[in-house]
Amino acid sequence: MKARWLRRATVVAVFVVASFTFSSCGTAAGGGPVDFGYVGWPEAVAKTNVASTIVEALGYETESKELALPAIFQGLETGELDVFVEAWLPSMQSNMDSVEPGTVESVAVNVEETTYSLAVNRLAWEGGVRSHADLDEHRQQFEG
Secondary structure, three states: OHHHHHHHHHHHHHHHHHHHHHOOOOOOOOOOOEEEEEOOOHHHHHHHHHHHHHHHHOOOOEEEEEOOHHHHHHHHHHOOOOEOOOOOOOOOHHHHHOOOOOOOOOOOOOOOOOOOOOOOOHHHHHOOOOOHHHHHHOHHHHOO
């Protein structure tokens, strides 16, 4: 599992390097920093720092700004931000849908086979909550 994660992380890093090397991202060398937006989640901070370090190694200046999710998508839409490495789709689809079509583009998926879902404590599990569908049936356990 660790080797699989490392392989995917390497692929993502190579993609980030290639995308800044072979495409125009709105900032040329000497034309201003590459602006990263990030949310304060630990993995978002880590991924942003890794990507920023790679971009700096390519000779670009970078700036990273911790912002709320709506502000990040607005910044991408207006060009105030260049990169956000932490878009979780479909959860953030409403944020993508809130910007002008064609102004924000998802360019890579770094973990294709991952799912995220409901997690409950032992008491809820033992009480019969196994899925989202079970929540309504066991409403009383959660004080309505």
